[in-house]
Amino acid sequence: MAQGRDAQTKSARLKRVFGPGTLQALGVFAGAWHFVMSLLKRFTEVSPLRYAELGLFFILGAAAVAWYMLYRPKIRVKAVPAILLGLLGWFALSCA
Amino acid sequence: MGARLGANEFLANRKYIMDTLALFGIFFPLGYRWGRTGRVSGSGPAVCVILACWTVFISYVLINVLRGVTVELPGGGRICMDGMGTLRLNCHYNTTGALEMLFFLVSLALALSRKGLLPKAAFGLASAIHYTALVLSNSRTAYVSALFGFVGIVFVYVRRSVCRGKRVRRLLSEAAVIALLAAGFYLMRGALYSLLRGGSSQLREVIDSTTASFTGRTDIWAGALRIMVSDIQYLLFGVTPAEVRGLIQELLGYRVYTHNQFLETGVALGAPAMLALGVWVLMILASGVRQIKAGDRQAYVSVILILTLLLANTTEATLMFYEYATGHAFFLLCGRVYGKTLRNEDLSKTGP
Incomplete structure (x- = not known):
């Protein structure tokens, strides 16, 4: 019983940390970062910051996976995001 | 590919x-x-x-x-x-x-x-x-x-x-x-x-001097299409974005992108x-x-x-x-x- 309650508390705590709001805030931060970098790189060499951006993408990806593991949303297959994913896959195929 | x-x-x-x-x-x-x-x-x-x-x-x-x-x-x-x-x-x-x-x-x-x-x-x-x-x-x-x-x-x-x-x-x-x-x-x-620049005639000169760029673009578009159909592999999988400018340079003699988003995607992917x-x-x-x-x-x-x-x-x-x-x-x-x-x-x- 106690173990089950502990697991529930842990899950609730994790859900507080990895709530949709956290993912969203990370997304806004990563988006703003990429946007600002795209403007800045026209004027100055900012390669260390670009690597930081790559790191940010990994964090965002990890957060998205954590969010999915916790919430397991019912995914509806829709054409619009499916085409975007397909384009991304095609890009990878093109580079292969 | x-x-x-x-x-x-x-x-x-x-x-x-x-x-x-x-x-x-x-x-x-x-x-x-x-x-x-x-x-x-x-x-x-x-x-x-x-x-x-x-x-x-x-x-x-x-x-x-x-x-x-x-x-x-x-x-x-x-x-x-x-x-x-x-x-x-x-x-x-x-x-x-x-x-x-x-x-x-x-x-x-x-x-x-x-x-x-x-x-x-x-x-x-x-x-x-x-x-x-x-x-x-x-x-x-x-x-x-x-x-x-x-x-x-x-x-x-x-x-x-x-x-x-x-x-x-x-x-x-x-x-x-x-x-x-x-x-x-x-x-x-x-x-x-x-x-701001003291006379609209200068704007007319600028517009006239850049009118040729439309002609240039039709050449680039034609070149991009030629690249796409030149090889079945290019037509299906593209040449990747990093290669687009190089291929157009080989074809037209100057390094430039395709100047059309859909053509750019077509040539690249x-x-x-x-x-x-x-x-x-x-x-x-x-x-x-x-x-x-x-x-x-x-x-x-x-x-x-x-x-x-x-x-x-x-x-x-x-x-x-x-x-x-x-x-x-x-x-x-x-x-x-x-x-x-x-x-x-x-x-x-x-x-x-």
Whole structure:
């Protein structure tokens, strides 16, 4: 019983940390970062910051996976995001 | 599949891959969330901070270049008026125009939609500053796109108060408002240019000197098509974004991108990707039109901005691969339209 309650508390705590709001805030931060970098790189060499951006993408990806593991949303297959994913896959195929 | 270099194409294309990931994985989902829930926490302040910083920077650039002072950048770049009297932000003048067109329209839409005198005045001032930079960039594509966006956005705000009466009278007054807005915006360019640069004849010279660029573009488009059909592998999988300029240089003798977003996608990723992107854009636009028909004014502004960006990218390629602010805005707006579609679907199933 106690173990089950502990697991529930842990899950609730994790859900507080990895709530949709956290993912969203990370997304806004990563988006703003990429946007600002795209403007800045026209004027100055900012390669260390670009690597930081790559790191940010990994964090965002990890957060998205954590969010999915916790919430397991019912995914509806829709054409619009499916085409975007397909384009991304095609890009990878093109580079292969 | 599209590899030509003999090197690792993933490494050669790393910045294009990163940009595509950001567009598809961050900006589109953020727009989707915005459309689905009506707001995204933190996005309002982020937009305001970016807009404010960029406006301050552009004001600084304008104050200097109009006094004939060159702005030196930390990386060694310089911003000044070039020999043709054109403002370049350390990049091609069409890119400068596309950036400033986007900031002008976004600040204009914010100025019109915000309540309260102070936000209206602040966003209005920002739109005036970006409009000035747009005019000085001398980019015709960006200006025509801005005209389309300006007329579309302002029209929806003035239509209800100006266009009244029965059907025919209303349609005539709407046509008159559109014509007046378009003519006013068109004439404003020459007036502002002569005010800032001392004589509109100089603008005419600049426009005449760049007219040849359209002819150049048809050559580039034909060259891009030739590359696509020259090899079945290129037609199916493209040559990857990193290789496009090199191939066009081999063909035409000068290093340039394809100057059309769909052609750029076709040459870089192949005909199926070009087709998929076209279908995707049409699906988003169809969703937007359905929302407009339901009387959604915000969807109208989103669709006008999407169409403006598409129009600007018939002769440019700033939506994908090259990390332009225009691409970020495009995918954010597309996500918003799509999110709103799903929100409306949910509401129609469960009731408001």
